[in-house]
Amino acid sequence: MITILDYGAGNVRSVRNALIKLGCQVKDAVSADDVIKADKLVFPGVGSFGLVMSQLVKDGYVEPLLERIRQNRPFLGICVALQAFFEGSEESPGIAGLGVLPGQVKRFSVSPLSVPHIGWNDIKLGKSCSLFQDYKGEKMYFVHSYHGLLDNVPEQWRLAATDYGEEFVSAICQGNVAAFQFHPEKSGTAGLNILKHFVEEERITVSNNPADTLKKIPKTQIAKRIIACLDVRSNDQGDLVVTKGDQYDVRESGEVRNLGKPVELASRYFEEGADEITFLNITGFRDFPLTDQPMLDVLKKTSEKVFVPLTIGGGIREFTDSQGTFHNSLEVASEYFRSGADKISIGSDAVYIAENYRRSGKASGTSSIEQISQVYGAQAVVISVDPRRVYVQSPGQTSHHTIETEEPGPGGEKYCWYQCTVKGGREGRDLDVIELVTACEKLGAGEILLNCIDKDGTNSGFDLELIGHVRDAVSIPVIASSGAGSAAHFYQMFSRTDAEAGLAAGIFHREEVRICDVKALLAEKLIPVR
Numbered sequence: 290m291i292t293i294l295d296y297g298a299g300n301v302r303s304v305r306n307a308l309i310k311l312g313c314q315v316k317d318a319v320s321a322d323d324v325i326k327a328d329k330l331v332f333p334g335v336g337s338f339g340l341v342m343s344q345l346v347k348d349g350y351v352e353p354l355l356e357r358i359r360q361n362r363p364f365l366g367i368c369v370a371l372q373a374f375f376e377g378s379e380e381s382p383g384i385a386g387l388g389v390l391p392g393q394v395k396r397f398s399v400s401p402l403s404v405p406h407i408g409w410n411d412i413k414l415g416k417s418c419s420l421f422q423d424y425k426g427e428k429m430y431f432v433h434s435y436h437g438l439l440d441n442v443p444e445q446w447r448l449a450a451t452d453y454g455e456e457f458v459s460a461i462c463q464g465n466v467a468a469f470q471f472h473p474e475k476s477g478t479a480g481l482n483i484l485k486h487f488v489e490e491e492r493i494t495v496s497n498n499p500a501d502t503l504k505k506i507p508k509t510q511i512a513k514r515i516i517a518c519l520d521v522r523s524n525d526q527g528d529l530v531v532t533k534g535d536q537y538d539v540r541e542s543g544e545v546r547n548l549g550k551p552v553e554l555a556s557r558y559f560e561e562g563a564d565e566i567t568f569l570n571i572t573g574f575r576d577f578p579l580t581d582q583p584m585l586d587v588l589k590k591t592s593e594k595v596f597v598p599l600t601i602g603g604g605i606r607e608f609t610d611s612q613g614t615f616h617n618s619l620e621v622a623s624e625y626f627r628s629g630a631d632k633i634s635i636g637s638d639a640v641y642i643a644e645n646y647r648r649s650g651k652a653s654g655t656s657s658i659e660q661i662s663q664v665y666g667a668q669a670v671v672i673s674v675d676p677r678r679v680y681v682q683s684p685g686q687t688s689h690h691t692i693e694t695e696e697p698g699p700g701g702e703k704y705c706w707y708q709c710t711v712k713g714g715r716e717g718r719d720l721d722v723i724e725l726v727t728a729c730e731k732l733g734a735g736e737i738l739l740n741c742i743d744k745d746g747t748n749s750g751f752d753l754e755l756i757g758h759v760r761d762a763v764s765i766p767v768i769a770s771s772g773a774g775s776a777a778h779f780y781q782m783f784s785r786t787d788a789e790a791g792l793a794a795g796i797f798h799r800e801e802v803r804i805c806d807v808k809a810l811l812a813e814k815l816i817p818v819r
């Protein structure tokens with residue numbers, strides 16, 4: 290029996306699904322006694338350090354947790370749960386951690402690398418450990434902005450480190466007590482194997498290698514991510530299908546294109562090696578997300594089979610339902626996290642928020658971006674951008690951020706700006722892509738999903754000028770999206786821009802290109818992939 294310490298973290302469902310996949314019986318800790326007496330305790334944590342610690346204090350779990358660690362009873366912490374071992378964190382000044390390890394957790398300051406550290410990176414194991422007996426050097430999935438300093442970790446606790454501009458502790462272990470900064474429940478089969486050894490083995494064994502082992506292991510490298518995107522909507526018969534637009538037009542001879550069933554396609558992409566999977570409910574702006582049971586079911590079913598990160602977007606905003614009940618966006622996002630999402634993506638609402646922010650010049654504190662990132666962490670909030678080019682003869686013709694383009698306009702115009710749209714490209718706004726992404730970063734977003742209406746479904750390659758334009762303007766990761774027609778387009782994009790990830794839909798749905806083909810070409814070209 291595995292007991293989960295569920296304080297409402299976003300990834301609890303993913304951890305529960307992974308343990309159930311491993312054949313475990315799982316129950317939630319409901320009392321301090323459970324925390325101490327549980328055979329094996331798993332503590333999944335995402336979100337802010339302060340939120341985690343204040344929840345533990347509120348539930349009276351701090352002392353029982355410390356007692357469990359003192360009694361060396363089997364314990365596995367994930368992500369923020371590792372950070373909670375330290376005395377405190379820069380993320381939440383004045384809030385005490387468990388204090389098992391000395392020192393403060395720090396925010397990454399690794400420019401020009403983007404923060405949060407989102408993606409697949411290696412771990413340097415300094416000791417051999419029974420939890421890693423099947424480990425063959427696979428990359429693990431990380432999603433965090435703060436980290437513990439290796440120097441603060443006493444030798445007897447050090448297990449693994451990882452590099453991301455600076456070296457940080459990615460695993461600790463002493464006796465039967467272990468914790469990881471990475472997410473084993475979202476690190477594919479390799480991650481499940483590590484969880485399996487925690488579940489199956491009576492106790493954790495660690496053999497000491499020479500203390501300087503870690504120093505001898507070469508720096509780790511984060512991989513470029515390959516993401517499969519499933520644009521989902523109900524067709525005219527009311528079935529939820531995966532569809533795909535050409536420049537956002539999803540109809541073919543009047544019918545909604547049907548490219549397959551969401552759960553099946555997502556499972557196929559997981560098997561084929563996708564690093565992440567994104568669902569975009571493209572008519573979400575019309576629906577009441579909390580009553581959109583079919584989409585929630587797709588997420589629940591997918592999260593039982595897919596052990597890489599899941600992002601869900603479409604319709605995430607505050608709304609008043611048909612009974613006149615008001616629902617804030619945090620409620621909507623929480624329902625998606627509880628249903629298995631690891632990240633949520635905000636589209637139209639982000640445009641309205643950025644417009645308000647630019648008008649008022651200050652954060653409202655109530656926007657969906659602010660509310661959700663404060664509770665679940667910036668790394669859980671993706672902004673899905675739907676821009677289209679507007680050509681101008683000269684930059685002076687507009688107040689918007691323009692670029693000089695190598696792809697002149699219909700009238701030979703050498704300049705253009707990128708107009709933001711809402712409602713799935715149906716409505717253009719007086720806001721450019723730079724005004725949008727910079728406002729959203731300031732308000733707490735953790736990643737940009739940069740689509741391009743002009744390129745969507747064209748198989749003509751990514752809009753490299755747009756990607757460079759946005760990558761230079763923000764310090765959060767950018768996912769390049771729209772237009773991929775071949776594996777070579779991914780190589781072109783990763784070799785000519787600093788985007789952290791590449792996303793495609795049509796070529797994967799139509800099986801014109803497989804995810805493994807893209808990765809094989811990138812690896813051949815020495816672009817790091819998982």
Ligand code: 1PR
Pocket residue numbers: 518519520533534536537538539569570571572573574602603604605634635636637638673674675711712713714740741744745746747748770771772773792793794795796
């Ligand atoms: O505005 O918060 O309700 O979110 C709606 C979301 O759905 C937005 O993120 C928007 O990007 C997306 N969306 C809305 N309408 C459409 C449409 O196609 N009619 N799809 C749409 C956007 C963009 C990508 C696509 C890439 C790759 N599609 O998701 O996967 O362009 O495609 P490709 O590789 O085939 O070129 P809200």
